[in-house]
Amino acid sequence: MDYGDRIDRSLVSILEGNARIPASELARRIGLVRSSVQERRERLERRGVIPGDRAIVGRAAADQSILATLFLTLDPRHFRRLFAQLRDYPDIITADVTGGASNALCRVSVPHLEALEALVGSLAEIEGIEAITYSVVLSQTINRDDGLLTN
Secondary structure (H helix, E strand, O other): OOOOOHHHHHHHHHHHHOOOOOHHHHHHHHOOOHHHHHHHHHHHHHOOOOOOOOOOOOOOOHHHOEEEEEEEEEOHHHHHHHHHHHOOOOOEEEEEEOOOOOOEEEEEEEOOHHHHHHHHHHHHOOOOEEEEEEEEOOOOOEEOOOEEOOO
């Protein structure tokens, strides 16, 4: 799914936290005038990023989301800039520097496989990301935050 530019991704991230936030507060946080924020929000709704007046972004029911791990090979000279850019993607839950064949690992949650494909495509266009591979989570059996999951 195309989340647009950095401003659109910020808007989506804020709305995920509070879908009822007034447009004037959104405008203040993002640094735009209210009419621009409303226009961007309407465009995101038309594209299906935000379904109606709810900022679900496909993750409301975690059991229906696709979880995946992205293995990124980043140009180490640009870590700071690249990790700052990764923060702008609301589907990225965590991003870590790693050792081994790839040097960054991102956990992501997307509403469907097409959204994962779009996310990977969008990340691949960022200068300094040299390679991306990923694994899709088929079932989660241990989650230290929530305890042992049973199926």
